[in-house]
Amino acid sequence: MEHKGPVFAPEYEPLPKGVKFRYNGKSMVLSPAAEEVAGFYSRFIEHDYTTKEVFNKNFFKDWRRLMTKEEKDVITDLKKCDFTDINNYYKQKSEERKAMSKDEKLKLKEENEAITKEYGICMLDGHKEKIGNFRIEPPGLFRGRGEHPKMGMLKTRVIPEDVIINCSKDSKFPKPPPGHKWKEVRHDNTVSWLASWTENVQGQVKYVMLNPTSRLKGEKDWMKYEKARELAKKIDKIRENYKHDFKSKEMRIRQRAVAMYFIDKLALRAGNEKDEDQADTVGCCSLRYEHIKLYEEKNGKENVVEFDFLGKDSIRYQNEVSVEKRVFKNLQLFLNNKKDGDDLFDRLNTTILNKHLSELMEGLSAKVFRTYNASHTLQQQLDELTPKKGTVAEKVLAYNRANRAVAILCNHQRAAPKSHEKSMENLINKIEQKQADVKDLKREVKNLPKKSKEYEKKHNALKRAEEQLAKLKINRDDKEEGKEIALGTSKLNYLDPRITVAWCKKHDVPIEKAYNKTQRAKFRWAIDMVDETYRFD
DNA sequence: TTCAAAACTTAGTACTGTCCCT
DNA sequence: AGGGACAGTACTAAGTTTTGAA
Numbered sequence: 001m002e003h004k005g006p007v008f009a010p011e012y013e014p015l016p017k018g019v020k021f022r023y024n025g026k027s028m029v030l031s032p033a034a035e036e037v038a039g040f041y042s043r044f045i046e047h048d049y050t051t052k053e054v055f056n057k058n059f060f061k062d063w064r065r066l067m068t069k070e071e072k073d074v075i076t077d078l079k080k081c082d083f084t085d086i087n088n089y090y091k092q093k094s095e096e097r098k099a100m101s102k103d104e105k106l107k108l109k110e111e112n113e114a115i116t117k118e119y120g121i122c123m124l125d126g127h128k129e130k131i132g133n134f135r136i137e138p139p140g141l142f143r144g145r146g147e148h149p150k151m152g153m154l155k156t157r158v159i160p161e162d163v164i165i166n167c168s169k170d171s172k173f174p175k176p177p178p179g180h181k182w183k184e185v186r187h188d189n190t191v192s193w194l195a196s197w198t199e200n201v202q203g204q205v206k207y208v209m210l211n212p213t214s215r216l217k218g219e220k221d222w223m224k225y226e227k228a229r230e231l232a233k234k235i236d237k238i239r240e241n242y243k244h245d246f247k248s249k250e251m252r253i254r255q256r257a258v259a260m261y262f263i264d265k266l267a268l269r270a271g272n273e274k275d276e277d278q279a280d281t282v283g284c285c286s287l288r289y290e291h292i293k294l295y296e297e298k299n300g301k302e303n304v305v306e307f308d309f310l311g312k313d314s315i316r317y318q319n320e321v322s323v324e325k326r327v328f329k330n331l332q333l334f335l336n337n338k339k340d341g342d343d344l345f346d347r348l349n350t351t352i353l354n355k356h357l358s359e360l361m362e363g364l365s366a367k368v369f370r371t372y373n374a375s376h377t378l379q380q381q382l383d384e385l386t387p388k389k390g391t392v393a394e395k396v397l398a399y400n401r402a403n404r405a406v407a408i409l410c411n412h413q414r415a416a417p418k419s420h421e422k423s424m425e426n427l428i429n430k431i432e433q434k435q436a437d438v439k440d441l442k443r444e445v446k447n448l449p450k451k452s453k454e455y456e457k458k459h460n461a462l463k464r465a466e467e468q469l470a471k472l473k474i475n476r477d478d479k480e481e482g483k484e485i486a487l488g489t490s491k492l493n494y495l496d497p498r499i500t501v502a503w504c505k506k507h508d509v510p511i512e513k514a515y516n517k518t519q520r521a522k523f524r525w526a527i528d529m530v531d532e533t534y535r536f537d
Numbered sequence: 538t539t540c541a542a543a544a545c546t547t548a549g550t551a552c553t554g555t556c557c558c559t
Numbered sequence: 560a561g562g563g564a565c566a567g568t569a570c571t572a573a574g575t576t577t578t579g580a581a
Contacts, residue, residue, distance in 0.1 A: 105554095133569085133570080133571085135569090135570090137570080137571065142572090143571090143572085144572075144573090145548090145549080145550095145572065145573075148572095191543085191544065191545090192544080192545080193544075193545090196543090196544095199571095202572090202573095203542095204542095204543090204572095204573095205542080205543060205544080206571085207543090207544070207545080209544095209545080220545085220546090224546090269547095269574070269575075270574090270575060270576085271575095272574075272575065272576090274573095274574095278573085279573085281573085281574090283574085283575090311574095312547080312548065312549095312573060312574055313547095313548055313549060313572075313573065313574085314573095315548085315549080350575075350576085351539095351576095354575090354576075365575075365576065366575080366576095367546085367547090367574095367575060367576080412548080412549090413549085414549065414550085415549085415550080417564095417565090419563080419564060419565080422563090422564085423563095423564065423565085426564090486548085486549070488548095488549090489547070489548060489549080492547085492548095493546070493547055493548085494547090516566075516567065517567080518567070518568075
């Protein structure tokens, strides 16, 4: 492994004289350190974050910590701080960047490409590989997701003295920037990272790693799907096994069994325990009393469990599922004598669960179920939805619907795009226009003598218009159904790409319809490997 | 054996560039 | 030229699993 080391964030450029920070209405010159952090906050002042007390409190505390004595004496109340001038300055800078001439933009692009060429590539086992994140995260304010207790804290600047380099002993070591030293240069070929540093807000180690297109990452991805296929072969036995455990005498085993049922049936995440200083989110093992409700009957279904909790990234999971009678009875038992804040599975955690899983199958852990169920669902949905005869557009719609079924299973949500309403309106207008066209053409065709040149021309035009109309309608349905569902995550992380590649080949759909450029690069291994007979069952 | 740290995967959102229309 | 829509990309937080020290 040989590389040039990471790229650091540019030095702070102090504000020009005319840009004023004001305290209590009076302009005030800040020390560079305090000014830089004031600049970070100024970029947020039009954002919801600054209405949150936690954000403001954390920010103010960290900001004051690096003020000079004099600044600290004066600046005691965030409410009296006026950042608008600074904010306007940065907005103006960004406008200027947008308004740059073509040449200036091109120059910037070329400079950027030069950096990528030098620092974005490494040599691994004699092969050139792209690096994923070779730029070290710049300083700024921490933006957690959901109700994060640390939101607004200052994420400090990382310098070479913070960075550990990992490379081969016999390689040309990266040079630290002039006047600096690395924290350490080590040679550990049992890990895949090129450089690491410890981030100050949560104390977590951050890594520079390879791009997903690299051989190393590709092989790991491939192994992940092979593991999921291995599970596919054993899933019947495993289901039998946990269903049997629903009746166990031991509470811990019953809890384990019900958790496995959830993970298998609903594709829930494992649910590790979390610290107090993180957002309160849960997964399967960490579900609490308040996260589920039981109904012997609801909406015509029996034994209904209603889930409502915040999962990863504080994304809400809401679902109403009819479960097996024994599961329902067990849940009643688990909830008995409990109250808000109590664990649903008080005799279970992810370590216990994964330990058991690894005994059922080597390398089996909770997340393998998610991969398996996602890929399995895609295969099964493609079988069901793909029209035998149909246009490419119709097949692609079927593919997107199959993809969407997986995204729903995995609860991959997104905020509906801001432009959704508007673009939907445009699309509907287009459809109406096209419908009118079709109508007109039909009438014209009717009135023309058959076999005339004019007739043929209009007839073809009509056919074309009808095809376009069908396409537009498909487009509309696709868009509306998917407005709050993110397809990318499942496509990138859960769906065995060989299923998609084989499906494209089998149904004469160009691979570009399913995968964009980045995705094709990541899934190169599958595109090269697979023929139309591949299946994931 | 326990537990925290390290390592690596998965995740949504913000930003950027491009295309097309006015 | 300006601006909106959209796709693709960059970013980095937040999970899971593995590792290894106490």
